[in-house]
Amino acid sequence: MKAVILLSGGLDSSTVLYQALADGCECYAISFDYQQRHRRELQSASAIAACAGAVQHQVVEFDLRLWGGSALTDKTIDLPQMRSLDEMSQNIPVTYVPARNTIFLSFALAYAETMMAERVYIGVNALDYSGYPDCRPDYIQAMQEVFRLGTKLGREGQPITIVIPLINLKKTEIIQLGNQLGVPWELTWSCYAGKDIACGVCDSCRLRLAAFAELGLVDPLVYADSPSLLIPLPTPPTPPTLS
């Protein structure tokens, strides 16, 4: 069974790629160079696609800076830093890119229909959908209807199915799943800051680091600001006494 996987190079989409492989899929990865600040993630996407043995990895290029509107594509908008995790989950953040998942899923649909793939995997999850309108289950359901009605395959009764394996998982549960599946975390990329080494302080880095810390794990990715200074390390086991 063929599947198209939306692969940003982040922790979530990398886990999704490994889940698709575990589901028995022949994987066609797709990434997007939309002139985002953090294009460094595309290197990670390529490394992960290769490491996982994806059959193809396509990178679609377009320029979402044309009309701005997001801190991820417009350098005149400041990136948020050091907000509390509560704040991060309550409002639509400035890193929201209008219609981004709709654009991504549209290209994935085109790719999937051309390749005669049966599935499209996307790593939307519960943590995101409190902040982003285009990560929620009802939105995915609406896109599924577009997949059914907007394609030759769908009209012929063989719609391409959108698969969302992470939808109900918290970040810690995604890491646990990825560990089981053998995701190479050191190759993944989450930082929004646009440098060559992950900053460790942007919202995205902090969410990731907090989740590893909560599980008592060390994130193997290298950070500019050492995560050991920012997050509580797990209590080491008490050494056995000699008496």
Added chain:
Amino acid sequence: MKAVILLSGGLDSSTVLYQALADGCECYAISFDYQQRHRRELQSASAIAACAGAVQHQVVEFDLRLWGGSALTDKTIDLPQMRSLDEMSQNIPVTYVPARNTIFLSFALAYAETMMAERVYIGVNALDYSGYPDCRPDYIQAMQEVFRLGTKLGREGQPITIVIPLINLKKTEIIQLGNQLGVPWELTWSCYAGKDIACGVCDSCRLRLAAFAELGLVDPLVYADSPSLLIPLPTPPTPPTLS
């Protein structure tokens, strides 16, 4: 009221732009350079946007040749020529580009949300939807739901509305509407052949020429194969007799 208009430079989308102006909209035109053979249409789109007084005209570039799958983007697939009008309306043609309207509408949505536009106009019509899955009313309805659920504006109760003024019109009726609205036909472009002068023999040219002929009008666009040789000209009025 702001509106984003999907403008290919063809007869239909040009009529839609003039309809949006007649509806009192401030128009933001959007076109796509997807490495289609007939990129000549982009020159027409720019000329029409300028002529109509659009506030902005954005051209989004991406490459749909990445995965092929259509005669419009893959030069190894022959363009159909000289099929009967009946044949043209019955099957999904090789000029079908998988998920094209879904990609186009997704970018229009991103543009509209950023500009705080209330409407997106698209020129799908009855003649197309017999051939293309992503031109039918039920598909547009599904995209409308994506517009509502996939955006910040939509979630706040102000969804961007998709307007389809041509949906129930035949080609002849579109030309009649465009004539009323003052569409400069000589600036529009319909030919699929990818040359600098319209071929007059591809399906798209022939549909257009047949519609003008049916109305007893002459298409003011210049053709390589003179349309006067291909289509019946209207019977000239009988000159008054002297007796």
